[in-house]
Amino acid sequence: MVSQLSRPSSSDRATPSDPQRLQRLRHTCAHVLAMAVQRLFPETHVTIGPWTETGFYYDFDRADPFTPDDLGRIEAAMGQIIGANLPIIRETVDRDELRSEIVQMNEPYKLEILDGIPLGEPITRYYIGCPDLISPSNADDEPSLFDVSALKAGESTCWWDLCAGPHLNRTGEIDPEAFALESVAGAYWRGDETKPQLQRIYGTAWETPEQLEAYLQQKEEAKRRDHRKLGQELDLFSIQEEAGGGLVFWHPKGARMRLLIEDYWRTAHLATGYDLLYTPHIANLDLWKTSGHFEFYRENMFDQMEIEAQQYQLRPMNCPFHVLTYQNKLHSYRELPLRWAELGTVYRYERSGVLHGLMRVRGFTQDDAHVFCLPEQVSDEILAVLNLTEQILSDFGFAEYEVNLSTRPAKSVGTDAIWELATDALRQALDTKGWAYVTDEGGGAFYGPKIDIKIRDAIGRLWQCSTIQVDFNLPERFDMEYVAVDGSRQRPIMIHRAIFGSLERFFGILVENYAGDFPLWLAPVQLRLLPVSDGQRDYANGVAQTLKQQGYRVEVDTSGDRLGKQIRTAELEKIPIVAVVGKREVEQQTLSVRTRQSGDLGALTVAEVQGRMAAAIADRGRV
RNA sequence: GCCGAUGUGGCUCAGUGGUAGAGCACUCGAUUCGUAAUCGAGCGGUCGCGGGUUCAAAUCCCGCCAUCGGCUCCA
Structure with a gap:
């Protein structure tokens, strides 16, 4: 049994493999998190803790809020549980026995979950660090939560959760360098805002530290691009x-x-x-009564206003x-x-x-x-x-889509025949278009079926924009x-x-x-002229005037800053093209062009610059 | 709306009970300058709003507003 308490060796940690393993790993992380939390904060009730797209979370019921400081302590405790490489053991249990055990432990949410499992379904629990398997002599050198000799009488290293699984076999299979706790947030029990609000701890977990690093970088990238x-x-x-x-x-x-x-x-x-x-942006409330919005959409509508004894409504649609x-x-x-x-x-x-x-x-x-x-x-x-x-x-740069077709929900208006006609029409159009789509059965609006289109952005995120509804x-x-x-x-x-x-x-x-670096046709300022010194200001203004008359968005840097500073400012403002205007350019009637895309292009005539801009605008690209 | 965090000059942020600070931006002056920050001076804040505690509040307490991370909802 000694081996079970040893620090995990690198061979315990599998290299990237199947998605199921990653889900198990994340699910196990959630359990390890809950175990750590209950060790540190024994008054905490556990609820549920699934895996997510990037990691896991666990919802807890505890009177005091978890602080960012607590998160650090919890993460450290998780590290100890992982370091102790505790076995994870699945046990099929008798419903009534488990029930009395849960009652005795005072875990009301677990009780609710147990009672929600249909009769006849097998009931399983997952242990982490079953006490029978651990003896004090195996405790690790450094004192930890799982140093059995440090436990008070009656305490054990054992923790379990009612859970269908599956899980990893040992906590040591989690790479301690490949997970991190991220944040605490409020979340309602069973997602229902009439139910108690719990504290959700989010974490991220991956098979390897490199994957974690990549994820964190993606998060940084998203932050860098934040439109706000x-x-x-x-x-x-x-x-x-x-x-x-x-x-x-x-x-x-x-x-x-x-x-x-x-x-x-x-x-x-x-x-x-x-x-x-x-x-108009407002209309008589009667219109919204006729349309049904007042009845069905009222919670999203601003309050009515009274105008000469008539009720008016700011429009939500x-x-x-x-x-x-x-x-x-x-x-x-x-x-x-x-x-x-x-x-x-x-x-x-x-x-x-x-x-x-x-x-x-x-x-x-x-x-x-x-x-x-x-x-x-x-x-x-x-x-x-x-x-x-x-x-x-596609003209705005989005070429990848994910398409959903949502069909008739249980509660809906209209005859079967018309629903069939409309749904078939949507399906047929998608087939003719040759677009793959996922059918969301019963996901349509009460008034008709719909197609939703999500676009994929430059860093792989999906955004729902387009919608077509019958x-x-x-x-x-x-x-x-x-x-x-x-x-x-x-x-x-x-x-x-x-x-x-x-x-x-x-x-x-x-x-x-x-990331704010717009293609030329969308850039609010397409070209900025940078005079090296005051002597070139008139020439720069003249060139700007010429290009503006041709419809280009051009301005002259009026700051009086040195060239280096003007370039830096333009770069920070992500202006696609700058043109340096010094003595040379004035003499030769040229512009020294520098673009964000291609760097220094050297001296060009105004006509040449105009030509390049026109070409880039025409194909919605860059210079 | 709910849970947690945050809110200090235009921007980014220091400042934990004792006279409000920095950098950038802005204005002025000097410099007239060649591809990512010239130097100097100045202006600018009832510290989100309202109440309270205290001799004294940016700082402690209460309420509200907004923002951020989520929940719920959604374009």
């Missing part, structure tokens, strides 16, 4: 306490970029058969306005499909704790559109939306009609779709994707 940080540094936008949380101020540079995005979007839509609408526009006259089947798009600003009440930079705000602009069409047009319209989505997203509800509620071939009144099908989703959010994603 870059938004401040590059002076793109702000969110101000005085105005309120979740309300975005677009600064000149951010606004310039937004304008470019909007112009691109409008052009693309007009070119693909859309018409554009502008509709654009769709009712587009429906009203449709209702303003009688439509023939010959007019359909109607494709109406609007950069529609909406306001939604979000609980203060969920606000997050540009990603989650209270006022935002959707690149919304609604297609009103005949049933037989649905499939083609969906396909057209998919094509437009691909064109737009809606049977609003046409019904508003009694929408068109006149069919036979003169009868028929109900059109309505498709909601957004490609960016929210301009604010998409802009945030762009910032993170490019």
Whole structure:
């Protein structure tokens, strides 16, 4: 038994292998964490602790909060448990025996879990360091929690958790250099906010220290790209306490970029058969009662305001306005499909704790559109939306997607026939497009099935932006009609779709994707001219004027700083191209060009610079 | 909304009960300069807001607001 207490040798730790092993490892880490916590804080109740994408967590019930300091102590204790290489033993147990044991231990959450296991299912527990296997002589040299001789009477090194498993065989199989505790957060028991709030300790765990290092670097990279940080540094936008949380101020540079995005979007839509609408940001509350939002979406709506004894509502969505526009006259089947798009600003009440930079705000602009069409047009319209989505997203540098098709949920409106028609239309469009997708059975909205598209960014993260939804509800509620071939009144099908989703959010994603280093066509300032000394200021201004007249975003550094400083400033502002203007350049009527992408390009004429910029803009690339 | 953390000049951050600090930015002066920081001076803060304790509060206590990490929710 001595070997079981020895420090783990490197051979105990497997080299990278299968994902199941990694999950076991992470799950075991969660147990080791819980064991360490209960050793250090015996009054703590345990609950659940699963593995996650990057590690593990365990939820605890304890009156006092865990401090960052505690985290360090817990991590050290985990290191000791791992160092002691304790055996992990699975035991199938009798439900009633275990029940009385849990009652005696006063672990109410475990009791709830046990009682939730269906009768007849095997019940297992996992021991770490079964006391029978450990004798005092085996204690390690250095005093530790698991130095048995240091234990008080009645204490043991043994710890167990009710758990289905699976786990590693010994704690020593965890590489002590490949895990780390990350943070403490509140979490509700069973994810239900009416239930007690627990303290969740998050950790990360990997097979090797190198993998841990890579993960930590990825985290650093994400931090470096954080749109909130870059938004401040590059002076793109702000969110101000005085105005309120979740309300975005677009600064000149951010606004310039937004304008470019909007112009691109409008052009693309007009070119693909859309018409554009502008509709109000508030409307009579009755509209929202008709649409059903007041009943079903109220918790996300700002409070109503009273205007001359009428209730008005700030809009959380654009769709009712587009429906009203449709209702303003009688439509023939010959007019359909109607494709109406609007950069529609909406306001939604979000609980203060969920606000997050540009990603989650209270006022935002959707690149919304609604297609009103005949049933037989649905499939083609969906396909057209998919094509437009691909064109737009790829122009912004996103070429990889993950697609979900969500089908009819249990609670829903509409007939089987119409659900089938719509779901088939979505499926058929995806098949024609040739996109692989995952079906989320029952994941659709109550009013219709939908396709969601996630884009993968430069560091591999997925962001859900685009959504295409078929809606049977609003046409019904508003009694929408068109006149069919036979003169009868028929109900059109309505498709909601957004490609960016929210301009604010998409802009945030762009910032993170490019780490603020935008391709030339999006860069708020494309070229900055740097005069070496005051004598070149007029020439620089002249060149800037010429290029500005051609539509380029050009400015002259007016700081009076030395060249080195001007270059440093431009680099920090991530300006794609700088052009040094000194005596030489003025004499030869050239610019000495330096780009972020390619470094020093030497002396070029203004026409040459203009040509290179035009080429880079045309292919949405860099100089 | 809930749990925890944080909040000090425009920005990044020192300052744990005794006269509010630094760097950058900004302004002014000198320098007219060749590819990532020229030198000097100056301006600038009721220390998130409101209350309380104390002779004395950025510092201790209470409430609120905002931000950050999560939960829940979601574009």
